[in-house]
Amino acid sequence: MKRSALSLHATRMAALALALTTLAGCDTLNDWFASDRVNYKGAASAPPLAVPGDLSTTPTEQRYVAPPANLALGGAQPRAVTAAGNSTEGQPNAQDPLGMHIERDGDRRWLVVDGRTPEQLWPQLQEFWQENGFALKTDAPATGIMTTDWAENRANIPDDWFRRTVGKVIDFAYSSGTRDSFRTLVSRAPGDTTDISITHSAMEEMLTGQDKTSSRWEERPRDPALEALFLTKLMQKFGLTEAQSKQLLTDARPAAAPTTLEQSAGASTLDLQESFDRAWLRVGLALDRTNFTVDNRDRAKGIYYVRYADSMQELKKEGLFGKLFYSGNSAKKPGQEFLVNVRSKGDTVTQVAVLNANGQVDNSSDAQRIVTLLHAQLN
Known part of the structure; x- marks a missing residue:
């Protein structure tokens, strides 16, 4: 496990606190390591706001009510049902029975969704990144560019005994020492299709100095496997099963x-x-x-x-x-x-x-x- 200088200091303080205080009843984190090895959801949702008993809610005029987040321009398009029984965002055809396929160029892959425009898919792409724990830094449907802020993959942090005890109380003391960001390019393609690519950028915190008490951030190579993983997750968002999405990734069509x-x-x-x-x-x-x-x-x-x-x-x-x-x-x-x-x-x-x-x-x-x-x- 990599810890920054600040994290190392916090961990030492936590160890002292553990020596002074006995923690009991800590739940085990059985679901900490997901099978897909990603967990960017670092913060829990805040509880809903409640109106005090001595106040009454003010009626809201319909014109001030925001439309659903997943409502595309002109209304959400109905999904199609494939021969396999999926309710998918893509429109099935003879070449693409599931309504979508993957193309590749070297180690780069992108998703081709049939019968859908970038405008129709954009709201679901916004939901997709937010559901996976990311805040959007660039959200520009006019240019088809969507980028996330830097986030930490908490699944990279080992689930050791220390984290199962003190880490439950002061989780900020633990850091994977890495940050990831993703760029999504959405393009209108021939034949009433939409191309969607996902590109990974990464930084790693390297400890420096003779006693490793300071650190600096350095770029590290993009991870094609991580890009492929999020493409499979996106296909599942669009209605495919995990097995179907992985099979389409395996069957990627060359486009060089x-x-x-x-x-x-x-x-x-x-x-x-x-x-x-x-x-x-x-x-x-x-x-x-x-x-x-x-x-x-x-x-x-x-x-x-x-x-x-x-x-x-x-x-x-x-x-x-x-x-x-x-x-x-x-x-x-x-x-x-x-x-x-x-x-x-x-x-x-x-x-x-x-x-x-x-x-x-x-x-x-x-x-x-x-x-x-x-x-x-x-x-």
Whole structure:
């Protein structure tokens, strides 16, 4: 178990408290380790507010009543029933009897939901992340970008004897030393389908100093297995069983196409041997695999607005200490923004380039680096 310097100090205090006080009647945490090894729900729900007996509730006019959270624009669409008996969000067809399937490109996978638009699925995606213990940092249906705040996977904390006693009283003394964040990209796809990808970002707290009394946050690699796990959970949210969702993950359909690097007049571009619709999705996934964050995107113009992501600075601004030490002018300003352009060169070829402020192909060293990174990710 990894503990931060603060957590180690709290644990020592807890040990002293244990020596002075005998704890009795502690329940065992039989359900602490879920079979899927994730538990991001760090805080319990507050009890409902009760109206004092000497006060009466004020009637609420219907116009001030918020609509249900899962009500999409124009009303929620009815679910379809598959031949297997599932009531699913996707619409079954000959190619997809369950109304959805998984596609893959290398170790990246994404969900394709049949017969549903991004607008219809967005409210359920909001519910999905909230039900799994995450707060949303970016919630932009207009651009199809949804990101979570950093959260701790409490299932990574061992269920040892100390935690079963003192940990029940001061659970904050325990930390896994890791934080996770997830980005969801939702794209309208050909044939009345919607593509949904989930990308994992991670940070780890490393103890430093001769006596390991201080710490610093460092980036760690994304976990494709964790991304796949949340895709299976999302499929279950959409109506499949656990077995069905895992089978679709196993049967993921390959969706790769050759990518060539072209150089002309000191500038580099990429040619993808596929249509714009598929190339648009793959470029978005490739950007997520690099240290560049998609701040915005305009599919009509074929432009991703990206910047270099400093995850450590972002994580420092989370929580109590971040608000104290990284607020106001002390926060690092966002990095330079780049325009990644995806445009069709024909029915089966799509070009990818980095543009400058004038809309011309950028031949700067930073632009060349982005193209090189994309080329590596797309091959």
